[in-house]
Amino acid sequence: MERLEEKVAVITGASSGFGREMSITFAREGAKIVCADINREPNPDGYEEKKEPTDQEIVSAGGQAVFVKCNITQQDEVTNLIQTAVSTFGRLDIMMCNAGVYRAGMLTHEMPVEFLDDCLNVNVRGTWFCCQEAIKQFLAQKTRGKIIVTCSSSAINPYPVQAPYSMSKAAIGMLAQTLALEYGAAGINTNAICPTGCKTALTSNGYNDENFRRIQTSKIPLGRWGEPKDVANLALFLASDEADYMNGAMVLLDGGETLSGTRISDFGIAFE
Numbered sequence: 672m673e674r675l676e677e678k679v680a681v682i683t684g685a686s687s688g689f690g691r692e693m694s695i696t697f698a699r700e701g702a703k704i705v706c707a708d709i710n711r712e713p714n715p716d717g718y719e720e721k722k723e724p725t726d727q728e729i730v731s732a733g734g735q736a737v738f739v740k741c742n743i744t745q746q747d748e749v750t751n752l753i754q755t756a757v758s759t760f761g762r763l764d765i766m767m768c769n770a771g772v773y774r775a776g777m778l779t780h781e782m783p784v785e786f787l788d789d790c791l792n793v794n795v796r797g798t799w800f801c802c803q804e805a806i807k808q809f810l811a812q813k814t815r816g817k818i819i820v821t822c823s824s825s826a827i828n829p830y831p832v833q834a835p836y837s838m839s840k841a842a843i844g845m846l847a848q849t850l851a852l853e854y855g856a857a858g859i860n861t862n863a864i865c866p867t868g869c870k871t872a873l874t875s876n877g878y879n880d881e882n883f884r885r886i887q888t889s890k891i892p893l894g895r896w897g898e899p900k901d902v903a904n905l906a907l908f909l910a911s912d913e914a915d916y917m918n919g920a921m922v923l924l925d926g927g928e929t930l931s932g933t934r935i936s937d938f939g940i941a942f943e
């Protein structure tokens with residue numbers, strides 16, 4: 672029995688990074704996938720081995736997927752996205768609100784207002800539309816539904832030089848918790864995934880900088896950056912029936928980074 676057998680999932684930001692891995696993972700578990708993004712091709716700055724569009728890769732592997740071009744900041748495009756899911760696959764079961772942008776690298780007093788505008792527009796306004804339109808569909812269907820929001824560890828623990836991004840992620844973490852309160856009684860579970868820096872196009876500037884990568888890695892007890900598959904595996908659990916009692920959780924996924932600033936390496940201890 673596949674974990675998402677017969678489920679229909681809409682995944683935003685599906686062309687690259689987390690969204691791509693989520694799409695492929697969900698499809699492998701039997702879900703029919705509506706891949707939504709502003710571009711169909713994966714971001715060339717990413718670390719994907721295959722560069723074919725996500726929907727094409729799923730179909731080549733025997734799964735079911737379609738691509739819908741959708742800018743989540745435009746409500747009519749998000750409405751069309753959900754309608755396409757229903758007209759193509761008959762229903763909606765899982766809304767994976769994953770698309771987002773990152774603007775960072777400066778102290779707050781130096782940042783252009785465009786950084787704030789971009790983060791609020793895509794991360795907050797875009798996620799808002801995706802949640803609204805999915806909820807309308809779940810209520811019309813009179814079925815259970817799962818909403819998952821890709822949030823960030825920085826929504827819980829602030830990180831310097833990225834105030835607009837962290838603020839936007841804190842906002843959608845609160846949105847997820849509010850939806851959990853409002854729609855739990857309608858059978859709609861809403862949860863948020865809060866990853867630390869992971870290896871995708873979004874963070875490639877940092878990951879490709881050897882010094883930054885080393886410093887960042889040293890803060891993580893597990894000793895490595897997160898990978899898209901780490902995030903996709905958590906999303907798979909939250910999307911499945913196994914997570915039917917999860918609602919309103921902000922699940923930290925950070926390799927233990929935020930537990931403490933002290934590491935065993937500070938005492939000269941190391942494992943072979």
Ligand SMILES: NC(=O)c1ccc[n+]([C@@H]2O[C@H](COP(=O)([O-])OP(=O)(O)OC[C@H]3O[C@@H](n4cnc5c(N)ncnc54)[C@H](O)[C@@H]3O)[C@@H](O)[C@H]2O)c1
Nearest residue numbers: 684687688689708709742743769770771868869871872873
């Ligand atoms: N990579 C990390 O370290 C990290 C950590 C925490 C949270 N996140 C969050 O994870 C999510 C996915 O990021 P990723 O790391 O996979 O990045 P990514 O850049 O590889 O993928 C993001 C995708 O979103 C799409 N997108 C951007 N704006 C869009 C819009 N307006 N409408 C539709 N699609 C749009 C992009 O085209 C891209 O394909 C984002 O919300 C990001 O903030 C990432």
